[in-house]
Amino acid sequence: MKLPLVCLPFAGAGASVFRPWRDYPADSFEVVPVQLPGREELFIEDPYTSLAEAAAGTAERILAAVCDRPYALFGHSFGALLAHATVQLLHSKGLHLPERLIISGAAAPWLPRPHIGVAALTDEELASRVRELVGYDHEAFHDPELRELVVPALRADMTINESPAATEPTTPLPVPISVLRGTEDELITRADALQWTRATNVACELIDVPGEHMYFSTDWPKLWNTIDELLDRGRRARRPS
Template sequence: MTLSLMCLPYAGGGAGVFRPWQNQPDLPFRVVPVQLPGRDEWFVQEPCTTMADAARVCADQIREAAGTGPYAVFGHSFGALLAYETVRLLASDGAPLPEHVLVSGAAAPGVGRPRMDGALLDDDAFVARLRDLVGYDHEAWHEPELRELLLPALRADLAVQDAYVPAPGPPLTMPVSVLRGAQDDLVRHEDAARWAEHTSCGARVVDVPGSHMYFTEDWPLLWKTLGTLLAARG
């Protein structure tokens, strides 16, 4: 049976980020985009204000999409922390669990990370702060009409991340693979390696070429890397 890859969005993103993956004919996994309120077809809904609320939204979608088949969970940056909390929630619910968790561009939970403090910044300062932190810019952030559509969800997600403190609890019971851009100045290799503290099955860090948003320059490399890691999950 083909393994399903549940894809959780990074800050400000939505399921639409991953829907083009579904058109790739040679991927060795079934792509299941997971949505959050405040974006794409759920644009009119208010974004989640806590990590626990976002995890519940994701867990409910994953339970329905997974059924009884095998699955894994993938998330980048904010989405990596969200993936971790979503799997913890699934475990506490007694739901079927993923075989593998793949996190990207994120230090382990509990490791200090730069704050955005977006509520203190106007839109121009917010975009500049984000660009300086992640080393990435997006043309839509500079178009007034698009900015008005995109920034509310992005601000909300980063406020959730600023406030996030992982609650004590048992480690994950499946392997964790950690992807990191080799030139990512936001996430140190040693902080990515600390994901091993959060699973009883070990964690492997894979450095790939690029910075924090490495995959925007080479989507096929990300797909190939994910396929290789998932093929080796057993």
């Protein structure tokens, strides 16, 4: 049976980022996108405004989606920050933890994060600054009507991202962590990505993948195959000999 891979999107994005992946075959996993409030079909709901609120809500959505099955959790950039905070919350409450946490395009959460002064920016300025920061463009950024739909969630996520960095966890997670980083990522240095080793007491590996911060937007099959290989390797390692 394939392992559910629960996916959390980057800032402002919705579950549709991952839905096409469900049609792409993988040996070890099946994609389970989690929709966050304030985007796409949930656009009428208010987006989360703090990391604590986001982690609590996301934990509920994950547990409902996996129904006690073993699972892995993937998040990119803001989604990685949210994924880690959610697993911390699940662990503190003794709830169902993932078999593996896959962090993509993110420095350890106790390190300083990019600050663009979200509160002072208009919607158009915010979209422009995000394009410059992460090297990712979206058609909605250029259409005023579409921008009104996507920017509230983007603004909320980026505001959370600009909140003071968390303190380094005193109790590392009992969950193995795989960290994916684009080799040309100018936002996340390799040294910052390696800091994730302090977030777990099990195992942590750093996997370099070709590309910039949004590397999978141009070569998502590479990401897909990389995740497939690492999850398959992990599951084979846990099988009784």
